[in-house]
Amino acid sequence: MAPQNKEQLDQKKHERKAQIMRAAIKVFAENGIKLTKISMIAKEAKVSHGLVYHYFTSKDEILYASLDWAVEEHKSAKLFQELNDHEVSPLEQIKQFTLFAFTESDTEISNGVFRIIQNLSSTNDLPEHLVQFVEKAGQFYIESLYPLFVEGQNSGEIIKGDAEELLGIYLTVLSGIMADDPAFWKDNTEQKVGILTRMISER
Amino acid sequence: MAPQNKEQLDQKKHERKAQIMRAAIKVFAENGIKLTKISMIAKEAKVSHGLVYHYFTSKDEILYASLDWAVEEHKSAKLFQELNDHEVSPLEQIKQFTLFAFTESDTEISNGVFRIIQNLSSTNDLPEHLVQFVEKAGQFYIESLYPLFVEGQNSGEIIKGDAEELLGIYLTVLSGIMADDPAFWKDNTEQKVGILTRMISER
Amino acid sequence: MAPQNKEQLDQKKHERKAQIMRAAIKVFAENGIKLTKISMIAKEAKVSHGLVYHYFTSKDEILYASLDWAVEEHKSAKLFQELNDHEVSPLEQIKQFTLFAFTESDTEISNGVFRIIQNLSSTNDLPEHLVQFVEKAGQFYIESLYPLFVEGQNSGEIIKGDAEELLGIYLTVLSGIMADDPAFWKDNTEQKVGILTRMISER
Amino acid sequence: MAPQNKEQLDQKKHERKAQIMRAAIKVFAENGIKLTKISMIAKEAKVSHGLVYHYFTSKDEILYASLDWAVEEHKSAKLFQELNDHEVSPLEQIKQFTLFAFTESDTEISNGVFRIIQNLSSTNDLPEHLVQFVEKAGQFYIESLYPLFVEGQNSGEIIKGDAEELLGIYLTVLSGIMADDPAFWKDNTEQKVGILTRMISER
DNA sequence: CATGAATGAGAATTCATTCAT
DNA sequence: TATGAATGAATTCTCATTCAT
Structure with a gap:
């Protein structure tokens, strides 16, 4: 049923999330948290703002998840x-x-x-x-x-x-x-x- | 009708503006420009937000005038x-x-x-x-x-x-x-x- | 300073709120709570949606206050x-x-x-x-x-x-x-x- | 490639649609039409929301077809x-x-x-x-x-x-x-x- | 001068719908 | 078929700015 194997999909999904989180870190860092608009993150990640909400549930979660990811990634x-x-x-x-x-x-x-x-x-x-x-x-x-x-x-x-x-x-x-x-x-x-x-x- | 002479009025007007500008500098400095709301300046200056617009035409002008004033004042x-x-x-x-x-x-x-x-x-x-x-x-x-x-x-x-x-x-x-x-x-x-x-x- | 005496202003304010609450009761009743849009209340009250938020802080508060008011009013x-x-x-x-x-x-x-x-x-x-x-x-x-x-x-x-x-x-x-x-x-x-x-x- | 004959496929297709319509009726009835989300129907029917759109072209059509089906079915x-x-x-x-x-x-x-x-x-x-x-x-x-x-x-x-x-x-x-x-x-x-x-x- | 009522543009979030796989 | 990624219109709420009093 699934057109691709599960692993590939998970891989893709993970990359997408990473792409958004990378953008989020950059934009949050540049503009501060309050001044960062979802649209700025979406633009930086070259996705629609809707997609951002497909992967994350709120601005706060993006922040939280992105920081977590970034710290782990670079630890x-x-x-x-x-x-x-x-x-x-x-x-x-x-x-x-x-x-x-x-x-x-x-x-x-x-x-x-x-x-x-x-x-x-x-x-x-x-x-x-x-x-x-x-x-x-x-x-x-x-x-x-x-x-x-x-x-x-x-x-x-x-x-x-x-x-x-x-x-x-x-x-x-x-x-x-x-x-x-x-x-x-x-x-x-x-x-x-x-x-x-x-x-x-x-x- | 005028209860005071022109000079007194000018004086008063000037003080009022200074009062607002002083508040503006403080609040802008504390919160950053974009995050500063007119209401915050008005509150700090203890005037209504309407009055702020009586003396200044926009948030930008408040910023500009306040900086100008502060620099001159403290030079x-x-x-x-x-x-x-x-x-x-x-x-x-x-x-x-x-x-x-x-x-x-x-x-x-x-x-x-x-x-x-x-x-x-x-x-x-x-x-x-x-x-x-x-x-x-x-x-x-x-x-x-x-x-x-x-x-x-x-x-x-x-x-x-x-x-x-x-x-x-x-x-x-x-x-x-x-x-x-x-x-x-x-x-x-x-x-x-x-x-x-x-x-x-x-x- | 105030152009009208305080009483008149309070009176007016109260009427305005009542006007909005009356509209809210009507619209909430007709459409259910979830389906009631602020814009519908605003339209019914013939005010801008912004003004609704001038008097109330959220949709929930409108609901709560309106019910409270209506019950008191009609008790x-x-x-x-x-x-x-x-x-x-x-x-x-x-x-x-x-x-x-x-x-x-x-x-x-x-x-x-x-x-x-x-x-x-x-x-x-x-x-x-x-x-x-x-x-x-x-x-x-x-x-x-x-x-x-x-x-x-x-x-x-x-x-x-x-x-x-x-x-x-x-x-x-x-x-x-x-x-x-x-x-x-x-x-x-x-x-x-x-x-x-x-x-x-x-x- | 076709693992089943046409009749079986039609049968299956029909069951799938019925499965979705049954879910739709239930969810529409419970939540009202406007408050019913496609995702709720999909979840109730245990299919992806994408599949719902495979069988129906819009929320309205789901409603219409489901009602039609239900009435016929139970007449x-x-x-x-x-x-x-x-x-x-x-x-x-x-x-x-x-x-x-x-x-x-x-x-x-x-x-x-x-x-x-x-x-x-x-x-x-x-x-x-x-x-x-x-x-x-x-x-x-x-x-x-x-x-x-x-x-x-x-x-x-x-x-x-x-x-x-x-x-x-x-x-x-x-x-x-x-x-x-x-x-x-x-x-x-x-x-x-x-x-x-x-x-x-x-x- | 002074107040605060009033407006509307803009931002976060939700969700129907489309599409690539 | 089937999945879920992707998009964007619509909705709640905020706030700069204008205006009547």
Whole structure:
């Protein structure tokens, strides 16, 4: 009865959803959550707004599902495999993280997630399930970098102080830049990362 | 019938407008331009929304006029008088500017202007007259700080490099933080400013 | 400042709301709740749909407020003063109630309330506050008629049996007719009421 | 390629359509025409909504065809064979009709038709072809009962008066109950039928 | 000047209908 | 046949803007 085998259909369906979620992440990140219109997501994904509702039940669900997907999708990205390269100093690894996170090819996504999380964090009356999620997702970045900060402090590379607070400041700066001026990273990326890391580097 | 002379009336009218513009700056800065509703401005100014339209013809005009007013109003504010205190080093003056600009009491306005400008800059299809304006207003910050950067480089306090670019990075970081997380400045302000200025300070 | 005294304005506002609520009762009654579009209410009230939302916050609130208003408005109507005329037999009073409730001039309202209540009663997942309300409003009819049924049974005019159940059947029939075929009452009303009351009259 | 002969295929096709129409009647009757979604019919029939459109070209056609089918299918049903049992008095036959029509097992269909017809009758701007149809279908009930009313009047069992009008009132009451409160028939059915027929019974 | 009533364009969501597979 | 993907018209609700008082 089914014209194609189930696997193919599921595959297709999954791709379609991914296509929409990818668009959603991009548009949400660019415009903020409230200002993102379903029509913008649909246009970016090159589908009708009706189809968006075929796959998702509401704007909120799109947001939620897209974030979830994006985090899962990129959790295991090579980005963080690199981070465990013990040949490189912690500060250098932080620089690499910064470079990867905001300049790598597929980064529209991970960059977007970062910005959306930031946008959500500043929302007042976030529904409980999203609060949880935002914390979980934000935690991902923190957990990836926190050990590097501590390690760097121990080795004297990074300035003293509450590592968590320092990390917080660093992430706030990064996400702020992304939100305000994503094009910032276009040119002289390495130089800019160098300047940013001066904030936390000893000497 | 006229209970007051013309001057008094003009005075009153001017105050009324200022009252609305002050509210507008605050609300625009807090919520972003698109998310600011006329009703929010009216409420903040404690007037009816109808009255807002008595003084201004559109939301855009409110924005435009309020920015214009705020910039003029604060151009000569003591904030920048301090900046010319030649007893203090350029880097110190930059720290003070940063402190003032984002944390001082009356700063609701100048801070607001900064954030709104930032918000406008990231808007894609800005009408031409606003583009002009944004540039003009943004210029204000640049002109205030640029001499200090150059001076600091000459005295060896600030790292070498294209002063304009350096200033650009610094302002991007500041405005990014304000846009993303205004509460950032609430606690430990001086310490945070200290960390931010490490980006550009020679050691 | 206010061009008219507060009382006049309140009066006007109240009339406007009543105008919309009157229309709402009519349209809800005619089309059922789900099928009633805001635009239908607006059209019936001869106002824009926007204005409807100026006075009410949602379709549900319109329904709720309109029912509340209608019940209050008509509770004390002369309709029920007549009912206590002790010169007339209970069965006769029931006939009069039936006549009044569905055929009298202003009845578009009370008739409407009856039908809407009926419509609501058959809704499955009614929000709690409406359940309460429906019961309260429905109770109104029951309380008005129940004593007459009991009295009629005592005097031998009305057939024996559980008075409450009998009343339930009678009201179900009435509301069913109203829902299905309001025009039913147009002609030969007295004769039709006569036939209906035969259901319960002892002979 | 054809695994079955033409006859078998036709048979299958016919069953499929019947399956959908049966579901349609049920769902239309339960929810009213406008509130019935294609998806509800498809679900009830356990087919995809796409298949519904394979057999029918529009929601209206489903309605029309289903009614047509249901009437034909049940015209000769035993329900009405019983009606011609001359051992039983006309009034008793009317009672039986009422019982059958609303409580018999297979009656989901004939009951449904009755309710849908009723629903259609109360629709304002019914397309012409449906008007015709509704009249034709409604006629079916009238033709079945009218002779019994006349007979009952002749034998003195049923009150005098215009038989057609009397029948109209009786049918209005029945259909009203079904539309408003189908659960009415659940309990004490015979007793309730007894009360309803009191409307028309002499003595 | 001042208020808030009134309007209508635009955004989220639902659902009949069409179409590719 | 059969499925469900895809589309777009229609509906609820929001909010900038205009207007009568």
